[in-house]
Amino acid sequence: MPVITLTINDELVSAxxxxxxxxxxxxxxxxxxxxxxxxxxxxxxxxxxxxVEVAGSPRLLPACTTEAVEGMVVTTHNERIDRYRRxxxxxxxxxxxxTCAVCVSNGHCELQALAAELGMDRxxxxxxxxxxxxxxxxxxxxxxxxxCLLCLRCVRVCDEVEGAHTWDVAGRxxxxxxxxxxxxxxxxxxxxxxCGKCVEVCPTGALFDKGAxxxxxxxxxxxxxxxxxxxxxxxxxx
Amino acid sequence: xxPADLAAVAEQERxxxxxxxxxxxxxxxTPCLSAGAQQVRGALEELIRERDLAVRxxxxxxxxxxxxxxxxxxxxxxxxxxxxIFERVTPELARAILLQALELAPPQVAPxxxxxxxxxxxxxxxxxxxxxxDPERLEDSIAHGAYAALAHALHEMTPEEVxxxxxxxxxxxxxxxxxxxxxxxxxxxxxxxxxxxxxxxGDEGDPGAYMDRTIMESxxxxxxxGMAIAGYAVGAEQGYIYVRGxxxxxxxxxxxxIRQAERRGLLGSRILDSNFNFRIDLRIGAGAFVCGEExxxxxxxxxxxxxxxxxxxxxxxxxxxxxxxxINNVETYANxxxxxxxxxxxxxxxxxxxxxxxxxxxxxGEVVNSGLIEVEMGIRLRDIVFEIGGGLxxxxxxxxxxxxxxxxxxxxxxxxxxxxxxxxxxELGSIMGSGGLIVMGEGSCMPDVAxxxxxxxxxxxxxxxxxxxxxxxxxxxxLGRITDGSATMEDFxxxxxxxxxxxxTSLCGLGMTAPNPVLNTLRYFRDEYLxxxxxxxxxxxxxxxxxxxxxxLPEHAHVLTLFKERTDAGHHPDDQ
Ligand SMILES: Cc1cc2nc3c(=O)[nH]c(=O)nc-3n(C[C@H](O)[C@H](O)[C@H](O)COP(=O)(O)O)c2cc1C
Ligand code: SF4
Ligand code: SF4
Ligand code: SF4
Ligand code: SF4
Ligand code: FES
Ligand code: FES
Numbered sequence: 001m002p003v004i005t006l007t008i009n010d011e012l013v014s015a016x017x018x019x020x021x022x023x024x025x026x027x028x029x030x031x032x033x034x035x036x037x038x039x040x041x042x043x044x045x046x047x048x049x050x051x052v053e054v055a056g057s058p059r060l061l062p063a064c065t066t067e068a069v070e071g072m073v074v075t076t077h078n079e080r081i082d083r084y085r086r087x088x089x090x091x092x093x094x095x096x097x098x099t100c101a102v103c104v105s106n107g108h109c110e111l112q113a114l115a116a117e118l119g120m121d122r123x124x125x126x127x128x129x130x131x132x133x134x135x136x137x138x139x140x141x142x143x144x145x146x147x148c149l150l151c152l153r154c155v156r157v158c159d160e161v162e163g164a165h166t167w168d169v170a171g172r173x174x175x176x177x178x179x180x181x182x183x184x185x186x187x188x189x190x191x192x193x194x195c196g197k198c199v200e201v202c203p204t205g206a207l208f209d210k211g212a213x214x215x216x217x218x219x220x221x222x223x224x225x226x227x228x229x230x231x232x233x234x235x236x237x238x
Numbered sequence: 239x240x241p242a243d244l245a246a247v248a249e250q251e252r253x254x255x256x257x258x259x260x261x262x263x264x265x266x267x268t269p270c271l272s273a274g275a276q277q278v279r280g281a282l283e284e285l286i287r288e289r290d291l292a293v294r295x296x297x298x299x300x301x302x303x304x305x306x307x308x309x310x311x312x313x314x315x316x317x318x319x320x321x322x323i324f325e326r327v328t329p330e331l332a333r334a335i336l337l338q339a340l341e342l343a344p345p346q347v348a349p350x351x352x353x354x355x356x357x358x359x360x361x362x363x364x365x366x367x368x369x370x371x372d373p374e375r376l377e378d379s380i381a382h383g384a385y386a387a388l389a390h391a392l393h394e395m396t397p398e399e400v401x402x403x404x405x406x407x408x409x410x411x412x413x414x415x416x417x418x419x420x421x422x423x424x425x426x427x428x429x430x431x432x433x434x435x436x437x438x439x440g441d442e443g444d445p446g447a448y449m450d451r452t453i454m455e456s457x458x459x460x461x462x463x464g465m466a467i468a469g470y471a472v473g474a475e476q477g478y479i480y481v482r483g484x485x486x487x488x489x490x491x492x493x494x495x496i497r498q499a500e501r502r503g504l505l506g507s508r509i510l511d512s513n514f515n516f517r518i519d520l521r522i523g524a525g526a527f528v529c530g531e532e533x534x535x536x537x538x539x540x541x542x543x544x545x546x547x548x549x550x551x552x553x554x555x556x557x558x559x560x561x562x563x564x565i566n567n568v569e570t571y572a573n574x575x576x577x578x579x580x581x582x583x584x585x586x587x588x589x590x591x592x593x594x595x596x597x598x599x600x601x602x603g604e605v606v607n608s609g610l611i612e613v614e615m616g617i618r619l620r621d622i623v624f625e626i627g628g629g630l631x632x633x634x635x636x637x638x639x640x641x642x643x644x645x646x647x648x649x650x651x652x653x654x655x656x657x658x659x660x661x662x663x664x665e666l667g668s669i670m671g672s673g674g675l676i677v678m679g680e681g682s683c684m685p686d687v688a689x690x691x692x693x694x695x696x697x698x699x700x701x702x703x704x705x706x707x708x709x710x711x712x713x714x715x716x717l718g719r720i721t722d723g724s725a726t727m728e729d730f731x732x733x734x735x736x737x738x739x740x741x742x743t744s745l746c747g748l749g750m751t752a753p754n755p756v757l758n759t760l761r762y763f764r765d766e767y768l769x770x771x772x773x774x775x776x777x778x779x780x781x782x783x784x785x786x787x788x789x790x791l792p793e794h795a796h797v798l799t800l801f802k803e804r805t806d807a808g809h810h811p812d813d814q
Contacts (some may be wrong), residue, residue, distance in 0.1 A: 045548040046702045048743050059750075060743060065548040087739050091708040124732055125712045150701065169543065169701070172526065174711045176701035 006072040015068045022050055022063035030076055033085060033114050035092075036151040037064040038201055040228045041160060047092075047151060049085050049114070052076050060084075086120045094125040095174070096132065097146040104144075104217035105205030111149060112204075132177065137187025140210055141199050145177055148206035154178060154198035157224065166192045200224070239503040240511040241389040244380060251381035256317065259294040260339060263313040265369065266299035267455050268448070268487060269609075270309035274328070275299075278310050281329030285336055298378070301456015303369035305356055306609040313369070314339050322349035355625040356607050361588065361614045363596045364572045368456035373491050376498040379459040385504050387578035388463050391470055392512040395578075400471035401427055404574065406582035408594030413439055413530075413567030414645065414672050414747075416593075416660045422564065425554040426472040429562035434474035437558070437565040438465050439535060440481040440488065443527035444643030445694060447674035449598040450568040452610050454481065454488035457572070458495035462518060464571030466505060467578060469516040472564050477518040478539050479568075483525045493520055527698035531746050532565045534700065545700045546746035567672070569598055589615035593659035597670065603640075603677035604630045613658070620654040623677055634679035638762070642671025644691045644698075645751035647758025648684065667758040669751075683780035684763040685770055688756045689717040695752035706749030709740040713756065720767060723774045723783035730771055734760070 002017045008028055015024035020043065025032050035047035043065045051060040055073035060081070063074075075081070092111065100106045114120075132145035155167040155178065166189050170179045180186040199207040200219050208217045229235055239247075255261065262282065266275055279297060286292050303311045308325035312332060315321050316339075324335055324347060337343035362368075371378040379385075391400050405420025426434060438461060442450040454461060465477045481489045496518055499505040507515045521539050523529045529544040536558050538544035557563020573595060577585045586594045593615040599622070602608040606628030613622060619639060623629065630636060638648035647668035649656065656662045660670050678687070696710040716733040719725040737753035744750045760767060769775050774783045 044702075045745055046704070048703050048705055048745070051743055062548060062745075066550075084739055084743050087735070088704050088743065091704050091712065094712065095704075095708045125708075125736075126715050128708075128711065149704075150707070171701070172528075173696060173699035173701045173707055176707070 004068065004070040006068055006074060008074045009076055019068050020064060021052065021066040021068045021074065024068040025063055025076055032063055032076055033118060034064060035110060035114065035149065035203055038153050038224065040224045041153060041156040044152060048088055051081060051084065053081065086118050089115050089118060089120045090123045090125060092149050093123050094127050096148065097129055102214055103147060103205040104208045104212045104214060106215040108218045109205060110203035135186050136210065137185035139187065140194055142208050142210050143186060144206050147204045148178060149204060150176055151203060153201045153203065154207060157197045157201045162193060162195050162197050164191045164193050167198060241393060244385055244389055247377060248380045251377040258296055259317055261315045262295060262297045263300045263315065263369065264297055265303045265309060265311040267302035267452060269306035270311055273309040275310040277329050278312065278327050278332045281332045282336060285333050298372045300371060301368040301373050302452045302610050304609050304611060305607050307607060323352065325350050359621060359626050360612055361596050362612045363576055364453060364569055364598055365612045368452065371457065373456055373458055374494055376459065376502065383579065384459040385463055387575040388466050389510050391467050391578050392510055392514055397427060397471045397473060400467060403582045404577060407577045407585040409573055409577060409585065410660065411567055412569035412672065416670060419566060419570055422554060423468065423471050426562050426564040429554060431562050433561045434472055435558045435561060435563040436465050436469045436472065436474045436477040437563055438479040438568050438571055439530060439565055440479055440568045441523055441530035441535060442482060442672065443530050444672055444674050446602055446676060447600050447643060447672055449600055449610065449673045451485050451488050453568055453572050455491055458492045459499065460572050460575055461568055462495060462499055462505065464574035465518060466509065466516045467574050468564055468571065470514050474564065475515050477516060478521050479518060480521045480523055480535055480539060482523045489520060489522055496520065528700045528748055531748060536563065545702045548745060590657060590659045592661055597673060599673045599675045601627050601675050604634055604679040605677045606631050615659045616657040618655050619649060619658055622658065627677060630677065630679050637680050637682055638678045640676040640678065642669035643674045644694050645669060645747065645754055646671045647754050648762065650762040667761050681778055683776055683778035684759040684766045685717060685720050686780050688759045689721055691755040692717055695748060699748060703745040703749060705740045706744040706752065709736055710752050712736060720770050721781045723770065725771045727771060730767065
């Protein structure tokens with residue numbers, strides 16, 4: 001596979017051509033925050049946490065959807081980018097209800113972990129606190145829209161990996177929310193196979209196993225890579 | 239049909255028109271229709287039947303004539319070339335006008351002064367036929383030169399030459415960004431691919447703007463012809479024209495025009511006896527502003543949720559179904575025919591340095607003559623507002639002109655002499671945009687204006703990315719607090735920081751430009767914001783701040799208010 005060279009944070013590094021900037025940066029051992037991205041799903045570019053500076057581009061570019069190309073000069077962290085990332089997290093916290101102390105994912109939540117990691121110590125914006133409700137009609141799982149950050153990992157995993165396309169988005173702007181089937185309760189869904197993939201990839205406490213109590217909802221983040229490798233590399237063939 | 243047939247049809251139709259004693263042009267575009275054009279037509283037809291006049295005259299239901307606020311408009315043209323135009327025509331007036339024109343009654347109704355600057359200061363290229371032809375009759379368009387440029391391009395020019403001509407003309411995209419059209423065409427032409435597509439963007443969601451609607455309603459063949467020439471130039475055989483759902487009249491006229499053109503071999507296979515095939519299909523949008531953004535528009539055409547996706551890759555590299563796609567605005571395509579017919583030099587001679595040609599504006603707000611105008615680029619803003627627009631009504635004083643809609647900004651009075659072109663407007667922190675031009679008088683409150691546009695952006699955000707989805711809502715709340723008098727200086731600082739964040743980190747143009755109306759009003763009217771926050775006063779008298787308490791507390795919290803009153807009065811909360 002052809003190799004390309006690019007500069008990341010003043011260091012010359014090599015990458016495979018066709019790789020995304022995010023992959024190249026992570027392969028090089030640099031930690032780049034992401035929320036909507038998940039290795040194995042199509043890239044979305046929605047959470048805007050992976051924005052980096054690329055020399056020659058007046059705009060910040062999301063590393064997850066930008067292809068690494070020969071000669072690129074990339075900055076992944078500086079005062080401006082870090083400040084923006086914290087502000088974006090603040091906006092995410094302000095958008096819905098994130099009262100961690102009573103959340104099923106407390107202690108195991110990607111959003112919470114990122115906030116701690118990036119040093120987001122306050123929210124300067126009005127908490128919008130919409131009352132979005134909870135759907136626990138499914139036999140095994142529940143969805144709490146108040147904890148959803150619209151990363152759409154559930155939508156993509158259900159469509160791209162499970163092939164059911166149970167999830168989708170209704171509404172737009174601040175009124176967007178994830179729905180099952182044609183906005184019917186999840187428990188009445190005719191397409192859901194009950195595989196649990198969406199629950200496993202959800203970064204927050206929005207999707208949970210029924211019966212999980214505060215802090216009990218742990219997700220296994222490696223599982224998606226494992227089943228994809230199993231399929232793609234046929235590791236499971238007897 | 240071959241080019242000779244085309245010329246013959248044109249001549250035949252011109253002959254027919256010359257033989258009529260009188261032609262009555264009645265504006266049948268949306269604003270005049272809503273002002274009662276249909277009833278006027280009914281009255282005229284009745285009179286024609288009564289007096290058996292049909293053989294000597296005809297009624298032509300045309301597209302927009304321009305001064306829409308004076309509609310319904312009616313224009314008479316006699317065989318000898320004499321012309322009169324009448325405003326605010328009612329059915330009764332229409333009868334009187336026709337009778338006096340035929341000298342069956344003494345003159346009673348005075349026509350509009352033809353030397354009004356509203357008419358004389360305009361340069362109509364894109365709108366040349368608008369108001370002169372029946373958009374539903376192909377022959378009428380052909381008699382006015384439709385498809386001659388296409389015939390010329392197909393038979394006398396190579397695709398390369400067409401692209402070169404467009405590039406030389408200096409035409410830039412009229413959809414807002416102002417990207418050089420010829421450069422874009424060349425990119426698509428050179429992109430190696432088996433299939434390519436051409437898309438016309440007729441989504442036009444900017445509040446108050448109706449340039450594209452008018453072009454599509456008034457002269458649909460001009461847009462189709464521009465698209466076909468583009469298809470030939472870039473090597474595409476399929477085009478889509480995307481019209482927003484709120485424009486049913488534009489959509490039905492386009493659909494009819496496509497059918498007529500196909501029937502006569504002006505679209506479809508082997509166009510005008512050449513080897514070029516080009517089909518155009520209509521796509522109707524369901525009313526989401528963001529679907530005007532090119533990547534979202536393409537998703538929508540492909541039947542997906544209309545959400546933007548990150549660029550690069552640009553549509554010219556990977557567009558519809560992964561194939562190179564040329565996407566231009568409707569007005570951009572409408573310029574193509576005249577450029578091919580009359581040459582790049584003719585076009586480039588109009589306008590200023592980097593902004594060539596003309597621009598259509600929807601002039602509205604506090605002006606005497608509001609309506610649709612087309613002016614040469616470089617005209618002073620003052621001339622648009624005070625000459626063409628006739629100034630502000632009731633001697634009102636000019637405060638600012640808003641251009642570029644929700645992505646744009648306000649130009650204050652001290653810059654009235656700015657030439658209207660891409661560069662000058664950008665320098666002032668506004669943009670040309672797609673052509674909305676709102677005139678505001680002293681009674682307008684700038685933070686309130688900014689709030690209006692933020693409301694729009696908040697409602698129209700697609701919700702894909704966080705800075706835009708949540709940032710616009712938070713900005714809207716802060717603006718709300720400023721205009722209701724409860725904002726602090728800290729809120730003000732937060733607003734400014736959010737503007738920067740949303741502009742720099744949003745995915746598509748909607749988010750990136752959503753802060754513009756705020757940033758731009760801050761640039762020229764910072765005092766007004768401070769007056770709201772510090773003095774709790776609205777200089778324009780729009781916001782009624784004095785009625786609103788500093789803290790808006792719910793009923794049950796009146797205890798706190800009492801507490802506050804006591805502390806304000808100098809009591810310590812503990813000394814009961
Ligand atoms: C939110 C948003 C809305 C837009 N709406 C329109 C529109 O209604 N019509 C249009 O022609 N271009 C619109 N654009 C610009 C298009 O993305 C694109 O640049 C344009 O159609 C290209 O045509 P042009 O080069 O002829 O200007 C919009 C852009 C954004 C970001
Ligand atoms: S989802 Fe995460 S951030 Fe939100 S409340 Fe639960 S633990 Fe906290
Ligand atoms: S459980 Fe599986 S099939 Fe059901 S919604 Fe989740 S991912 Fe889709
Ligand atoms: S439910 Fe979970 S995975 Fe789905 S969009 Fe919300 S946060 Fe993301
Ligand atoms: S900037 Fe706004 S409209 Fe554009 S993709 Fe992001 S959320 Fe959607
Ligand atoms: S990870 Fe790249 S935008 Fe979310
Ligand atoms: S619509 Fe009749 S003049 Fe514009």
